[in-house]
Amino acid sequence: MIRNMFTVLSPEVEAAKREGRPIVALESTIISHGMPYPQNVETALNCQRICRENGAVPATCAIIDGKLCVGLTDEQIDYLGREGQKVTKASRRDIPMLLAMRKDGATTVAATMIAAASAGVRVFATGGIGGVHRGAETTMDISADLEELAETPVCVVCAGAKSILDLNLTMEYLETKGVPVIGFGTDELPAFYTRKSGIKVPWRADEPAIIADAYNISREIGYQGGMLVVNPIPEEYSMDADVINKAIDEAIEEANQKGIKGKETTPFLLAKIKDITGGSSLDANIQLVYNNVRLAAQIAASM
Ligand code: PSU
Ligand code: MN
Numbered sequence: 001m002i003r004n005m006f007t008v009l010s011p012e013v014e015a016a017k018r019e020g021r022p023i024v025a026l027e028s029t030i031i032s033h034g035m036p037y038p039q040n041v042e043t044a045l046n047c048q049r050i051c052r053e054n055g056a057v058p059a060t061c062a063i064i065d066g067k068l069c070v071g072l073t074d075e076q077i078d079y080l081g082r083e084g085q086k087v088t089k090a091s092r093r094d095i096p097m098l099l100a101m102r103k104d105g106a107t108t109v110a111a112t113m114i115a116a117a118s119a120g121v122r123v124f125a126t127g128g129i130g131g132v133h134r135g136a137e138t139t140m141d142i143s144a145d146l147e148e149l150a151e152t153p154v155c156v157v158c159a160g161a162k163s164i165l166d167l168n169l170t171m172e173y174l175e176t177k178g179v180p181v182i183g184f185g186t187d188e189l190p191a192f193y194t195r196k197s198g199i200k201v202p203w204r205a206d207e208p209a210i211i212a213d214a215y216n217i218s219r220e221i222g223y224q225g226g227m228l229v230v231n232p233i234p235e236e237y238s239m240d241a242d243v244i245n246k247a248i249d250e251a252i253e254e255a256n257q258k259g260i261k262g263k264e265t266t267p268f269l270l271a272k273i274k275d276i277t278g279g280s281s282l283d284a285n286i287q288l289v290y291n292n293v294r295l296a297a298q299i300a301a302s303m
Contacts (some may be wrong), residue, residue, distance in 0.1 A: 010070065016057035022058060023122075031044045062104070114126060116154050155227050181227070182205050239281065
């Protein structure tokens with residue numbers, strides 16, 4: 001734990017820490033940039049409820065008024081959801097200036113890991129992580145999320161990576177960085193909207209407890225980095241692979257034509273895919289996040 005003057009725990013998270021109860025971190029870029037209002041706020045509040053129902057205290061993270069907040073009020077969540085893309089999408093590189101300038105920022109996976117670790121929170125649930133983008137051979141667009149997984153000791157539960165990314169290169173990068181990637185109940189990397197990608201994951205776990213053990217052991221033997229749990233979307237909510245892949249290709253084509261670059265890329269693609277699929281990608285996205293929150297709460301309870 002790196003307690004400092006800038007990390008602020010909500011009273012609920014503070015109490016859970018004191019009493020040694022399980023805590024699950026949640027990110028806020030997914031609220032401001034990942035989903036439209038009002039579904040974003042609804043989903044964020046439901047995530048907190050599902051977390052509590054599964055015996056863990058939710059710690060939604062964001063930068064508010066120059067503080068690295070671990071645990072938000074419902075009003076703060078509503079604010080991030082209403083402001084949407086007007087809030088700064090904050091990754092690792094953005095945190096020092098946002099804190100110095102007393103600004104707000106919605107934290108990405110990388111930044112949420114930093115916030116969580118600074119408060120000693122070990123488990124974090126989200127939808128999808130950033131990764132190596134298609135065409136990264138020339139653009140070098142590789143999300144800071146991957147580097148963070150190599151450096152910061154948080155166990156991140158996601159639904160795999162979307163094929164807006166190059167999934168093979170994303171897995172290669174994680175391998176190079178030595179990040180443990182664990183399929184929950186699967187030998188395959190899930191592709192976010194669908195359960196399969198055809199790409200093998202190095203490890204499989206069928207019980208949350210073994211993941212908790214592996215995490216604790218990694219800390220015990222001096223690992224600095226985190227780990228990545230990939231949890232397939234429940235069968236009943238998974239999308240038709242052809243439909244979603246066609247939508248993704250179309251969205252990428254449009255992003256290229258419009259010259260969308262850098263941190264705008266992921267939010268642009270997510271919104272486009274939602275439009276093309278008539279909203280069904282958003283429904284799937286919401287359900288897979290809930291599924292990840294449940295698993296993360298179980299892992300946190302086992303720690
Ligand atoms: N993937 C999603 N929804 C999201 C994101 C990714 O399905 O909201 C967000 C996460 O916050 C993630 C960030 O950390 O996008 C990655 O952005 P970038 O590729 O710019 O690092
Ligand atoms: Mn990028």
